[in-house]
Amino acid sequence: MEYKNELRRFIQEELHQYLSHVSVDLTIFGFHDGQLKVLLLRWKGSDDWSLPGGRIHRDENLDAAAYRSLQERTGLREIYLQQFHTFGEVERYKNFSRQETAVRLGIPADLHGELFRRDVSVGYFALVEFAEVTPTPDRFTDECRWWEVAGVPPLLFDHNDMIRLALKTLRQQLSYQPVGYNLLPEKFTMPELQRLYETILGKPLDRRNFQKQMLAYGLLERLEERKTGGAHKAPFLYRFDREKYGKALEEGI
Amino acid sequence: MEYKNELRRFIQEELHQYLSHVSVDLTIFGFHDGQLKVLLLRWKGSDDWSLPGGRIHRDENLDAAAYRSLQERTGLREIYLQQFHTFGEVERYKNFSRQETAVRLGIPADLHGELFRRDVSVGYFALVEFAEVTPTPDRFTDECRWWEVAGVPPLLFDHNDMIRLALKTLRQQLSYQPVGYNLLPEKFTMPELQRLYETILGKPLDRRNFQKQMLAYGLLERLEERKTGGAHKAPFLYRFDREKYGKALEEGI
DNA sequence: TCAAAAGTGTTTAGCATACACCCATGC
DNA sequence: GCATGGGTGTATGCTAAACACTTTTGA
Numbered sequence: 163m164e165y166k167n168e169l170r171r172f173i174q175e176e177l178h179q180y181l182s183h184v185s186v187d188l189t190i191f192g193f194h195d196g197q198l199k200v201l202l203l204r205w206k207g208s209d210d211w212s213l214p215g216g217r218i219h220r221d222e223n224l225d226a227a228a229y230r231s232l233q234e235r236t237g238l239r240e241i242y243l244q245q246f247h248t249f250g251e252v253e254r255y256k257n258f259s260r261q262e263t264a265v266r267l268g269i270p271a272d273l274h275g276e277l278f279r280r281d282v283s284v285g286y287f288a289l290v291e292f293a294e295v296t297p298t299p300d301r302f303t304d305e306c307r308w309w310e311v312a313g314v315p316p317l318l319f320d321h322n323d324m325i326r327l328a329l330k331t332l333r334q335q336l337s338y339q340p341v342g343y344n345l346l347p348e349k350f351t352m353p354e355l356q357r358l359y360e361t362i363l364g365k366p367l368d369r370r371n372f373q374k375q376m377l378a379y380g381l382l383e384r385l386e387e388r389k390t391g392g393a394h395k396a397p398f399l400y401r402f403d404r405e406k407y408g409k410a411l412e413e414g415i
Numbered sequence: 416m417e418y419k420n421e422l423r424r425f426i427q428e429e430l431h432q433y434l435s436h437v438s439v440d441l442t443i444f445g446f447h448d449g450q451l452k453v454l455l456l457r458w459k460g461s462d463d464w465s466l467p468g469g470r471i472h473r474d475e476n477l478d479a480a481a482y483r484s485l486q487e488r489t490g491l492r493e494i495y496l497q498q499f500h501t502f503g504e505v506e507r508y509k510n511f512s513r514q515e516t517a518v519r520l521g522i523p524a525d526l527h528g529e530l531f532r533r534d535v536s537v538g539y540f541a542l543v544e545f546a547e548v549t550p551t552p553d554r555f556t557d558e559c560r561w562w563e564v565a566g567v568p569p570l571l572f573d574h575n576d577m578i579r580l581a582l583k584t585l586r587q588q589l590s591y592q593p594v595g596y597n598l599l600p601e602k603f604t605m606p607e608l609q610r611l612y613e614t615i616l617g618k619p620l621d622r623r624n625f626q627k628q629m630l631a632y633g634l635l636e637r638l639e640e641r642k643t644g645g646a647h648k649a650p651f652l653y654r655f656d657r658e659k660y661g662k663a664l665e666e667g668i
Numbered sequence: 669t670c671a672a673a674a675g676t677g678t679t680t681a682g683c684a685t686a687c688a689c690c691c692a693t694g695c
Numbered sequence: 696g697c698a699t700g701g702g703t704g705t706a707t708g709c710t711a712a713a714c715a716c717t718t719t720t721g722a
Binding site: 181182183184218220221222223224225227245247248249250251252280282284 | 434435436437471473474475476477478480498500501502503504505533535537
């Protein structure tokens with residue numbers, strides 16, 4: 163009941179503050195335990211999951227709106243965020259029909275029209291450091307948590323498509339833009355960086371060639387320290403040279 | 416006067432048929448006389464130019480809306496059309512302020528607000544065969560014609576930025592996707608294809624290496640004929656293998 | 669002392685670059 | 696015949712891929 167009132171209040175009092183017919187959706191990638199993860203939200207009183215997203219204030223830049231949603235869900239600032247595609251099909255209900263979606267989410271019939279108007283949605287993906295994130299649900303959701311990308315269930319709307327395309331874009335970028343700064347802790351080992359690349363690309367890489375290539379980019383600084391406590395030979399720790407990394411992001415590797 | 420009434424009629428009777436706060440803009444590239452060209456519109460009663468664009472019907476897919484505008488301006492079907500970026504800044508008036516734009520276009524003060532609402536605009540670029548195009552102005556414009564990309568004047572809104580980014584995207588795609596099918600006539604010579612590449616990339620290419628590379632892609636079929644009438648040795652004519660070309664577009668070269 | 673992981677260097681192959689000669693055509 | 700442009704082949708260099716041995720560590 164409270165939820166339905168919340169929906170009504172949102173529609174009547176707040177929806178007009180935002181641009182109509184446009185929204186943003188976020189594919190937030192994190193890396194943990196050798197797995198690529200994505201942050202999903204479970205809707206109130208349902209078992210259904212979707213990507214986080216949000217609307218755009220009337221006086222807010224598009225990028226700023228995406229950034230705001232990202233901060234709200236993760237608590238993070240200064241993260242890598244990039245637009246990758248705008249989804250504009252009339253029928254964006256893929257796994258579940260529009261009607262079925264409304265029922266599953268317990269949206270009262272008289273609110274369907276207002277709440278599920280047709281939107282053009284601008285898709286962004288973000289790369290964040292797993293350990294730094296505090297997953298936080300929004301007003302319409304009960305739970306916010308990481309899912310392994312490979313194990314994501316059928317999502318609401320066209321969000322499985324979004325994740326697929328975000329990942330494809332990320333893979334392509336890997337070859338001409340540096341990745342890692344925002345997905346790894348400040349200090350990391352070469353094997354850790356390699357696991358990240360292997361996970362994103364979905365294929366094994368040669369240890370020696372990988373190291374050569376990474377070092378050749380000139381973005382890494384090897385520290386004196388080694389990572390101890392592992393069961394085997396202690397690997398060196400590395401750190402990204404922030405300035406060079408930023409420049410490489412701008413201009414390509 | 417007629418123009419102002421047209422504007423009023425549009426706002427009152429037609430604007431509601433479209434999604435609000437979203438539009439599409441098109442950068443239509445053509446190739447002629449060894450120059451890369453872009454199709455621009457001159458607004459009624461003004462000397463100011465902009466990219467063609469349009470709004471999205473409430474029951475129309477985003478891509479379909481872009482495609483429809485493209486057909487209306489060029490008369491063409493079956494052209495290469497691709498989304499490249501969504502422009503969502505609040506202030507998209509770059510060369511001329513919002514106020515100045517209204518004055519230059521002769522928009523009555525009482526219509527500023529309605530007609531120049533803030534829009535998020537999805538940018539598409541298209542590649543078309545120059546000779547096949549019939550440039551056609553829309554209801555708000557007097558003239559539609561090709562401009563050399565390098566000589567485009569300061570445009571309305573953020574359209575110079577759009578062209579710049581469209582061109583950048585096209586250049587990047589050149590290296591992993593085939594280009595040419597939609598920019599050249601069905602039969603063309605290797606030197607013609609090379610001019611096209613050189614024009615897009617803005618730099619000269621080696622004749623011999625270019626030919627080797629193009630043929631290595633396996634997308635070209637050499638015809639028996641040669642192009643006669645030129646002042647020099649008759650070059651062979653080539654044609655794209657449409658099936659392989661389509662496959663290469665999907666999967667990358 | 670052994671298994672598992674990490675550090676390092678060399679060889680090889682493929683692709684992109686650089687480059688030179690011959691042929692056809694119009695003036 | 697000569698200037699201009701078109702057709703073709705080969706040598707070279709660089710980057711990416713393939714690959715092996717040694718070192719460190721905890722069990």
